[in-house]
Amino acid sequence: MQLYNTLSGQVETLAPSDGNALRMYACGPTVYDFGHIGNFRTFLQVDVLRRAMRLLGTQVRHVMNITDVDDKIIRNATAAGMDIDAYTRKYQEAFFEDLDALRVEHPEVVARATEHIPAMVALIERLAAQDIAYRAEDGSWYFRIARFPEYGKLSKKDFSGITDGARIDVDEYEKDSARDFALWKAPKPGEHQWETALGPGRPGWHIECSAMAMQYLGESFDLHAGGEDLMFPHHENEIAQSESATHRTFARHWFHVRFLLVEGRKMSKSEGNFYTLRDLLLRGYKASAIRMLLISAPYRQQLNFTFEGLAAETIAVERLRTFRDRIAQTRWPTRPTTDGGASEIQHVARETNAKFLEALTDDLNTARALAAIFDMVRFVNARGDAGQFFASDQAEVLDALAQFDRVFAVLEDHDAEWTRFTLDWAEREGKLDQAAPEVLATRGVTDTQIQTLVEERDQAKRRRDFKRADTIRNQLGGMGILLEDSKEGTRWKRK
RNA sequence: GCACCGGUGGCGAAGUGGCUAACGCGCUGGUCUGCAAAACCAGUAUUCGCGGGUUCAAUUCCCGCCCGGUGCUCCA
Structure with a gap:
């Protein structure tokens, strides 16, 4: 796998350093709201990476954090009159449901910040022992950036002008240098807090990732991933904390996913182009298409x-x-002459596999990987139409599709289930009015009902009662069902 | 303002110092079909934001400009 490394600015080989599993850490969600498509682009791209690594035969040990305590959570939970645990539980559950809908594989380890306070405290103490962490008058602890000369190496920023000792009060906390960041925050009245050796309070944002990554992956590991916005300050601070404490390289490879635009603009609530996954499912878009x-x-x-x-x-x-259905379900003719060698189609299938892997291993070029698959689809369909596809070709073509789907994971159709799931959720939440009318229309329709109508239409067709057959097809169409007649019978699918 | 990315057909996007600028979607025409759907075939960018430069040759390299995005203390 050749993958761009933010730290070096180069495309580099990604492989497990110890020859076993690839140890990777990916920043997870702050669970204060439902995930939006921008969040999921990042999680999906990390999913593509881990699936691609596994396809290449590399095992993956993937750790993801859940930030379940932070300013926004405290603010929102307080506003809702809830304990932060109860508040975040709801969004954690929703988050994993959304990952499932999008067929994102779960990490091997999910680590919640609130369950790792002792590890964070220990790390801060380790920094304090070197006088890199210091306690401010209000009881908060800060990281002394002046003690980490490499600060800025990930985001390519030059902080050499930072002077130590200048006391600047940039917010309500007191720190020695404006750039110093909070490791531990002194409690404010009524806030959720932990009693620790550092004093009462709660962790700063960055420390959780350092502490948990090192707990599960060791002090030095293979890859760290996240959205591009996290590069600075979050990841830069993680590096500073971790490497100051251990004097070892924290993560060797840094993977950052670029933000997406929505309708050509940055996604934001004020632009009116802010969408959660659930918004889109309620509008009738399929999880697989997303x-x-x-x-x-x-x-x-x-x-x-x-x-x-x-x-x-x-x-x-x-x-x-x-x-895929056509290849799998058609009774293809037997190849008339067998010279023992691979057929042209078998060659194409193998070439497709090779091109697919080549594209993915070239810095995860999913666009090129897809192009390889569609080239095969067009070629094989044409041969099929021309009567030049044989039963002996079937396995290799299906193999190529299977390999493709180990990474893309869109061929299995779970879309209707997830749409139904989302509708049920919307009903419980009183949000059913946000669902598109077509989606609601399909809601009560069961497969058995559809099957009955399809059979009735087939009978009408057999007695050449096309008027009746078309009436039923229109009726099904109104229910969101699309029919396809073929020699093998009538297939149907939900639009 | 400073730094870093990017601007390719109607839309999404790949790519390259010189071969017909991938692929998906759309659109037009055709084949097939009771009609559709699916599938296939053909067509659909003389051109890669704009201006200049380097070069035998630039969409690809350099400079400037315009536009979009990200970061510049907690947004994936």
Whole structure:
């Protein structure tokens, strides 16, 4: 795997340093609200990376944190009159449901900040022992940036002008240098706090990732991932804390996912283009199409998320599924002459596999990987139409699709389940009015009902009662069902 | 303002110092079909934000400008 490393600014080989599992840490969500598509682009790209590594035969030990205590959580929980645990639990559950809907593999370890306070305290004490961490008058602890000359090496910033000792009161905390960042925050009245050797309070934001990453992956590990915004200050601070404490390289490889645009603009609530996954599912977009769109452009590219694009990916996913079904379900003829060698189609399937892997290992070029698959689809479909596809070709083509799907994970159709799940959720939350009418129309329709109508139409077709057959097709169409007649019978799918 | 990314057809996007500028979607025409759907075939950017430069040759390298994004203390 050749992967761009933010730290070096170069594309480098990514491999486990110890020859075993790739040890990777990815910054997870702050659970104060439902995840939006921007969050999920990052989680999906990390998913593509870990799936690609596994496809290459590398095991992965992936740790993800859940930030379940921070300013926003405290603010929102207080406003809701809730304990922070009760408040964050809801969003944690929702987060994992959303990951499942998007078929994002769960990390091997999920680490909650509130469950790792002792590890954070120990790390701060380790820094305090070197006088790198210091306690301010109010009881907060800060990291002395002047003691870490390499500060800025990840984000390529020059902080050499930072002077130590100048007392600047930039906010309500007192610190020695304006750039010094909080390791531990003294409690404010009524706030959730922990009694520790450092005094009462709660952790600063950055310390959790350092402490938990090192707890589960060791002081030095292979890869650290996150959204591009986290590069500074979050990741820079993690490096400073960790490397000051251990005098070892924290993470060797840094993976940052570029932000997406929505309809050509940055996504923000004030722009009115801010979407959670659930918003999109309620509008009738399929989870698989959302996954496909968010991973179709390479992670270093600023993807422009549009509804037109989402509709396009819905169709693209459908085309791949239709192709897979066609190859798998058709009774293909036996190859007339067998010279023992691989057929042209078998060659194409193998070449597709090779191109697919080559694209992925080239800095996760998902766009090129997809192009390889679609080239095969077009070629094989054409041969199939021409009667030049044989039963002996089936396995290798399906193999290529399977390999593709180990990374892209869009061929299995769980879309209707997740739409139904989201509708049930919306009903409980009193948000059903946000669902698109077409989505609501499909809601009560069961597979059995559809099957009955499909059979009735087939019978009508057999007695050449096309008027009746078309009536039923229209009826099904109104229920969001699309029919496909073929020699093997009638297939249906939800739009 | 400073730093770093990016601007490729109707939309999303790959890519390269010189071969017909991938792929997906859309659109137009055709084949197939009871009609559709699916699938296939053909067509759909003389051109890669704008201006200048380097070069035998630039979309690809350099400079300037315009536009978008990110960071500059807690937003994936």
